[in-house]
Each structure stands twice: as C-alpha cells, then as structure tokens.
Amino acid sequence: MATFLLLHGYGGTHPEHWQGYLANHLKDKKQIIFFPDLPNANQPKLDEWMDYLEQELENVDLSDLVVAAHSLGCTLWLQYLAKHPDVRPKKVFLVSPPLNDCGIEELANFFPLPDLDLGDQAYQIIGSDDDNFILQEEFETLADKLKIPLKILPGAGHINAPMHGDWEWMNNQMTKLISN
Numbered sequence: 001m002a003t004f005l006l007l008h009g010y011g012g013t014h015p016e017h018w019q020g021y022l023a024n025h026l027k028d029k030k031q032i033i034f035f036p037d038l039p040n041a042n043q044p045k046l047d048e049w050m051d052y053l054e055q056e057l058e059n060v061d062l063s064d065l066v067v068a069a070h071s072l073g074c075t076l077w078l079q080y081l082a083k084h085p086d087v088r089p090k091k092v093f094l095v096s097p098p099l100n101d102c103g104i105e106e107l108a109n110f111f112p113l114p115d116l117d118l119g120d121q122a123y124q125i126i127g128s129d130d131d132n133f134i135l136q137e138e139f140e141t142l143a144d145k146l147k148i149p150l151k152i153l154p155g156a157g158h159i160n161a162p163m164h165g166d167w168e169w170m171n172n173q174m175t176k177l178i179s180n
Contacts, residue, residue: 117146
C-alpha cells in the first residue's frame with residue numbers, strides 16, 4: 001500500500017488549497033498520509049524543513065511513497081533527494097516548482113537547486129503558462145535539467161487556491177496510484 005506525502009510551500013497551506021482537499025480525499029480512501037506543517041512557513045529555513053522531513057520519513061517505506069509537493073515544497077523534496085540519493089519513490093508530482101528564489105529573500109537559503117537526473121524515475125512537473133512567480137520557460141528549463149516530463153496547465157496561475165481547490169485531476173492521479 002502506498003504512503004502519501006504532501007509538502008506545502010512558502011507560507012504554508014490552508015483548507016482551500018488543493019493539498020487540503022487532496023488530504024481529505026486520501027483520508028476518505030483510508031490511505032496513510034503525511035502532511036507535515038513545516039516549521040516557520042513564513043520565514044523558512046532549509047535546515048529546519050529538512051530536519052522535520054527526515055524525522056517524518058524516518059520509518060516510512062520510501063519505495064511505496066507518493067509525493068505531491070507544491071512550490072517551495074518541491075525545492076525541499078529536491079534538496080532531500082540530493083542528500084538521500086538512494087531514495088526512489090513510487091511517484092512524485094512537483095507542482096509549480098521554482099527554479100530560483102523568485103526574488104523572495106526568505107527563500108534564498110533553499111537555492112541553488114541540486115544537480116539531479118531523475119529521468120529514469122516516476123516524476124512529473126506541473127506548471128502553468130501564467131504563474132505569477134515562475135515563467136513557463138523556467139518550468140521547461142527545470143524539466144530539461146531534471147530530465148522529467150512537464151505538464152503545462154493553461155491559465156492556472158501558481159496552481160493554488162481558490163482556482164485549484166478541489167483539484168479533480170490530482171485526486172484522480174492519486175486514486176489510480178491507490179489501486180496500483
């Protein structure tokens with residue numbers, strides 16, 4: 001049985017965010033979910049977030065792990081992989097992952113991104129053609145750098161609430177993974 005890890009971004013999350021709806025969707029299906037409230041979400045520190053994530057995953061079978069990360073949560077996951085190169089999760093969705101700190105001083109300690117080749121793993125980037133933090137070209141650059149597929153959603157902004165509250169596409173992807 002898969003274990004699901006949801007990683008929020010800068011500023012944390014709230015009930016109307018797609019990750020909150022996804023957590024409820026997975027709970028309704030009696031799944032094991034880790035949705036950590038990462039510390040100091042408005043003043044994030046990579047070392048604090050990394051320590052928290054490592055503690056959360058200490059006793060988890062990472063080969064059955066399904067990750068849905070948003071924004072800075074994607075960066076945390078990529079940094080985690082650099083530190084734990086043998087981790088090979090079942091599936092990872094990187095939603096609106098930043099290529100750099102987007103000019104937000106509080107995020108600078110999460111960058112630069114590590115050099116990773118994830119082409120032989122089950123990863124996907126989901127971005128938008130009108131994200132207010134990340135250009136579509138930056139999503140394309142990151143997908144090429146990591147060697148993973150990219151899905152661009154038209155007019156989806158930063159893929160967060162309220163436009164992507166109860167996100168049917170993501171719920172469906174997770175439902176498929178439950179039965180595999």
